[in-house]
Amino acid sequence: MRPSTLLYFYRRRLRVHAVQELFAGIGIAVAVALVFAALVAEGSVAGSAGEVVHAMVGGATLQLRARDGDGFDERLLTRVEHLAGVKQAAPRLEQSATVIARDGRRTPVNLAGTGSTSPSPAGIGLSKTTADALGIAGSGSQADEVTLSLRGRGYTLKVAGVLGPKAVGALSRALIAVMPLGRVQELAGLHGRITRILVWTEPGREAAVRAELQTLAGGRLTVAPADQDVTLLRQALRPSDLASGLFAAISALLGFLLAFAAMLLTAPERRRAIAELRIAGAKRTAIVKMVLFQALCLGLVASLVGLLAGYALSVGVFHQHSQYLAEAFTLAGGTVVGARPVLVSVIGGVLTTCLASAIPLLDLRSGGARDTVYVQDGVPDNAFGKATQRRLFAISTGLIALASVLFVLAPAAALGATGALALATMLAVPLVFAGVLRATALVAEHHPKLTSVPVALASLKATTLRSLALAATGAVALFGSVALGGSRDSLLRGIEGFSHGYGADANVWVTNPGDNQATDDFSAGRDRARIARLPAVANVRAFQGGFLQLGDRRVWIIARPPGGGREVLKSQIVDGDVTGAIARLGEGGWIAVSQNLAEERHAGVGSTLALPTPTGEKRFGIAATITNLAWGPGAILMDSADYSRDWRVSAPTALGVDLRPGADASQARSAIERVLGPASGLEVSLARTREATIDSLTSEGLSQLGEISTLLVFAAIVAMAAALGSNMWQRRAWLAGLRLSGAKPQRLRRILLIEAALMLGAGCLTGAAVGIYGQDVIDAYLKRVTGFPLAGAITGVRPFEIFMLVLAGALTILIVPGWFAARVSPMLALREE
Numbered sequence: 071m072r073p074s075t076l077l078y079f080y081r082r083r084l085r086v087h088a089v090q091e092l093f094a095g096i097g098i099a100v101a102v103a104l105v106f107a108a109l110v111a112e113g114s115v116a117g118s119a120g121e122v123v124h125a126m127v128g129g130a131t132l133q134l135r136a137r138d139g140d141g142f143d144e145r146l147l148t149r150v151e152h153l154a155g156v157k158q159a160a161p162r163l164e165q166s167a168t169v170i171a172r173d174g175r176r177t178p179v180n181l182a183g184t185g186s187t188s189p190s191p192a193g194i195g196l197s198k199t200t201a202d203a204l205g206i207a208g209s210g211s212q213a214d215e216v217t218l219s220l221r222g223r224g225y226t227l228k229v230a231g232v233l234g235p236k237a238v239g240a241l242s243r244a245l246i247a248v249m250p251l252g253r254v255q256e257l258a259g260l261h262g263r264i265t266r267i268l269v270w271t272e273p274g275r276e277a278a279v280r281a282e283l284q285t286l287a288g289g290r291l292t293v294a295p296a297d298q299d300v301t302l303l304r305q306a307l308r309p310s311d312l313a314s315g316l317f318a319a320i321s322a323l324l325g326f327l328l329a330f331a332a333m334l335l336t337a338p339e340r341r342r343a344i345a346e347l348r349i350a351g352a353k354r355t356a357i358v359k360m361v362l363f364q365a366l367c368l369g370l371v372a373s374l375v376g377l378l379a380g381y382a383l384s385v386g387v388f389h390q391h392s393q394y395l396a397e398a399f400t401l402a403g404g405t406v407v408g409a410r411p412v413l414v415s416v417i418g419g420v421l422t423t424c425l426a427s428a429i430p431l432l433d434l435r436s437g438g439a440r441d442t443v444y445v446q447d448g449v450p451d452n453a454f455g456k457a458t459q460r461r462l463f464a465i466s467t468g469l470i471a472l473a474s475v476l477f478v479l480a481p482a483a484a485l486g487a488t489g490a491l492a493l494a495t496m497l498a499v500p501l502v503f504a505g506v507l508r509a510t511a512l513v514a515e516h517h518p519k520l521t522s523v524p525v526a527l528a529s530l531k532a533t534t535l536r537s538l539a540l541a542a543t544g545a546v547a548l549f550g551s552v553a554l555g556g557s558r559d560s561l562l563r564g565i566e567g568f569s570h571g572y573g574a575d576a577n578v579w580v581t582n583p584g585d586n587q588a589t590d591d592f593s594a595g596r597d598r599a600r601i602a603r604l605p606a607v608a609n610v611r612a613f614q615g616g617f618l619q620l621g622d623r624r625v626w627i628i629a630r631p632p633g634g635g636r637e638v639l640k641s642q643i644v645d646g647d648v649t650g651a652i653a654r655l656g657e658g659g660w661i662a663v664s665q666n667l668a669e670e671r672h673a674g675v676g677s678t679l680a681l682p683t684p685t686g687e688k689r690f691g692i693a694a695t696i697t698n699l700a701w702g703p704g705a706i707l708m709d710s711a712d713y714s715r716d717w718r719v720s721a722p723t724a725l726g727v728d729l730r731p732g733a734d735a736s737q738a739r740s741a742i743e744r745v746l747g748p749a750s751g752l753e754v755s756l757a758r759t760r761e762a763t764i765d766s767l768t769s770e771g772l773s774q775l776g777e778i779s780t781l782l783v784f785a786a787i788v789a790m791a792a793a794l795g796s797n798m799w800q801r802r803a804w805l806a807g808l809r810l811s812g813a814k815p816q817r818l819r820r821i822l823l824i825e826a827a828l829m830l831g832a833g834c835l836t837g838a839a840v841g842i843y844g845q846d847v848i849d850a851y852l853k854r855v856t857g858f859p860l861a862g863a864i865t866g867v868r869p870f871e872i873f874m875l876v877l878a879g880a881l882t883i884l885i886v887p888g889w890f891a892a893r894v895s896p897m898l899a900l901r902e903e
Contacts, residue, residue: 076363083343083364089799090336094423095372100788102376102419104781107383108317109411121240122400123299126182130160130268130296131276134283137292137684138616138717139165139591141263146286150267153282155275160184161264163254166397166590168219168583168751169196169247171204178584179247180400181220183254183264193228194218194249198242201232217751218247219583221258222592224751244400259593268296289686292619302624302703303399309666309702309856313561316851317554319485320492330426340430354434361427369423373416380415381407383781397587398617398624456504463501469494470840477847484851488553488844495549495840496542499833503541506832522817526824529804544833544876545840551783551872552841557848563861565700566765571637572699573761575630576611576726578739580746583753586764587626587701588615588724592752598725600745606733612722614713618681623703625667629713632656634726638707639694642859646675646694654693655709664704665695666857681706683716698857787876791883794826798884798891805891806898818892826884830877838869 084091127133134150136142141163150159163183170176179200194216196206206214206229214229235242255261271279283293295301340361347357384407469490476487507527514523573579580601582590594612602610614629628635635655639648644665654660663679673679678689690708699705714720729738735756742754755763798805805818853860 076360079360080364080367087336087339089795090339091368093795093799094336095368095375096788098369098372098419098423099376099379101422102373102415103379103383105418106377106380106411106415109414110381110384110407122244123297123303125238125240126400127268127296129270131271132269132280132283133266133294133296133298134269134287135266135292135294135619136264137290137619137682138719139265139589140719141260141265142291144262144264147264147267149286150269150283153279153286155272155279155282156269157272158270160268161251162266162268163251163258163260163264164266165220165254165258166582166585167247169194169200169204170217170219170224170583171206172215173205175204176583177203177245178397179245181218181247181249181254183249183251185250193230194247195231195233196229197238197244197246198232198234200245200247201229203245206232218257219751221590222582222594222750222752223257224749225257246400289682290684292682294619299399301622302619303395305622306395306399306624306702309698309858312856313852313858316484316488316848317558320488320550320554320848330422337429340427341433344430344433348433357434358431361431362424365424365427366420368427369420370416372423373419376419377412377415397585397589398626459500459504462497466494466497469497470843473843473847477850481850481854484847484855487847491553491840491844491847492546492549495545495837498836498840499541499545500538502836503538503829503832506828506835510828522820522824525808526821526828529801529821530825530828541829541833541836544830544880545837546833547783547787547876548834548837548869548873549841549844550837551876552838552869553844553848555780555783555872556842556845556869557852560845560849560860561852561858564697564859567641567861568638568697568699568859569761569765571641572764573757574637575613575634577729577733577735577757578727578742579755579757579760580725580727580742580752581723581755582751585723585753586760586767588613588628589617589626591616591719591721591723594722594725597746597750597752598722601725601727601742604738604741604745606729606738606741607727608730609728611726611728612710613724613726614710614717614719614721615723616717618683618706620667620681620704621670623667625664625703626699626701626705627713628699628705628707629710630655630707631710634710635662635707638699639696642696642699644695644697648694651694654691655707658709658712659691660693660709661690662694662696662707663692664698664706664857666698667704667706668692668695681716684718685716688716697859700859702856704857783872783876784879787879787883791880794830794880794884795887798822798887802891802894803898806894806896809894810896815889815892819888822884822888822891823881826881827877830880834873834877838873842869 134146144161147159147161150156161184165181165183167179167181168176169179177200179196196204196216201207204216206216216227216229218225218227233242233248249257251264255263269279269283280293287293344357344361347360473487473490473494476483476490507530510523511527514520514527580597581588582592591614598610598612601607611631611634613631613634616627618625618627628638633652633656636652639651639662643651643662646662651660651662655662661679661681663673668674668679671679673692675692675694678691680687680689690712696705696707727738727742729735739754739756746752746754808818808821809815849860852858
């Protein structure tokens, strides 16, 4: 067939079967949109942050970096500048801070001190994103005054300027603030200190300069590529990306199965078209070209629509939240679209369309009669015998067994196991559907007044393949919704357990504003003693913490006084004895470390782990392994005495206030706030408030999981409604025949509703049952591979709720097309004759 002939046949098909093509295209577009949105959102955080990092370091290739927030002596800059092969070196002092507007709006920022080391009275410069978050226009009015909360002190500053894209490029999208280096040193109380030196090397001298910097570092500073933060951020995002990626991959798989089921609905009509061409003498190669050409056209158009919808989802619904990483990384907003999401989405959509469209080509096998499709019982191409049902169910059972083996032996192969379960769900539908029809027939026999039920059953039995395609759509939809939704709930409950244990270490917390992880130190001075003298206060303990670069991970260090990490260990321990671990941590020289972090270093309980501290490399015994405490790169729990000694700090990053029995926590918090005074840059919060904030922030980083699982439910409803709508449209002649025999529209609507309920009910029950097992598979993956804290699987009424939501949603959408289908003209039956 020439291209013009192929176009002619497809235009003819669209004129006659436009509605069927539309519904099939909807299923494909839904699948493509899910895949594209998830892939774009997954890569946007690291991609946009990478642009910011490269803008910050400019052309620098290396950096000399401190291992704590107090930095190192700025006089080291002169020695770096005089190294052979160094073209230029620039100092930086970076601190985590909070900027508060006059109206109370606040935002965390990365405060960077650059340029001159002499103190300057100049104000503070804010990126456009920071200014927008504070509602500041940068007009120079009094309203542009802000309060800078830095290391436990508050300073009122004038906004010197708002840095837009023209001035600083990608930096305008990040939450940053800039000031002269000397001014930041003065406000932070770090006179003569810097946190890193950026180094520009001469061509071909980078390796030599790195070696010289290592000598200068003396094992107490970190020498790394200038853009190392990009690598660290990608590692920090990896667990959440793995979780989101698994959810997205499963959603994509399910989405393409939905599209495949939608295409199956067109199989009977396509088989008849092929039979007519064969009877007319068309060659097999010509028919293959025609079918694949039509599939290619439909797949491309539907995929393009899916890309547009997916982009809208990635910008809005699927936009990945990363504020929980702001304390350790300089982040930026923005959506980054690469070639990979486009190619994967389009190729997947087109390939699915071609595979589903190729099923009718089985009639071209040698030895088959050209008019086989016309001599089958019932509606052509709908024969589905009991033997076939049993064989498919046997294959389904085998796939479930295969998934179980993968689940036990290789939790990391969750995608393969889940795919096997999804396919098993579809293959189990024929036997389950037949059982539902038999049970319904028995009910109809015992209730003769249900006159519409036998008609609906007869129609379903005559259109077996269509019915099964619709039932399979419901099965796949429910499987994914139950499995993904249940795993998300399990993960969120696990995070809630961690946040409760973390906040339970004290009744009232005193920290820097927004410092949920307690990593920014401050000078407690006399405030600690004054708080301890309050009548309601039983004890005030100093907690410490920070971030440590361990390989390509920015690990969270939590330092607690003896017994201070008891609640966290109770809920988050993976390997080891809780009582023994608490005792060892109190002795000193021991740590509890995230299991994934320990395994990466081939360490376990009882072995040792070397940590690169500001005073050099120190080895600690591993008392227990824990989850990653919702911090992707991993966490380490240690004793405060070890931290103070090896990090050379005495200042706390948080004060934990224990109250006397019976004391009112809210009144105690108010009393502490009065002790600190209005000029303090510290924040006082109750344990439950801190718990809720941590829970909200850490859960926010995994919000994409909820968005994917929720969107999958809605996508399933739309796909199922589209499939049912297509089925109704294709059966207008049959409905017209019933109208011609005297059936009223309300009776036809009742028959259509019963059919839809039976088809989707059988599929949804199958999907919900297998989905409960699928949740266990996904939970094992999340716990083993990502290291996130997970609660035990609690099924409860969740599958039933999703079952009712999806079924009711699809049937509700069908009210409109069902109303029109039931009012079809009886004359259509005569025309079909």
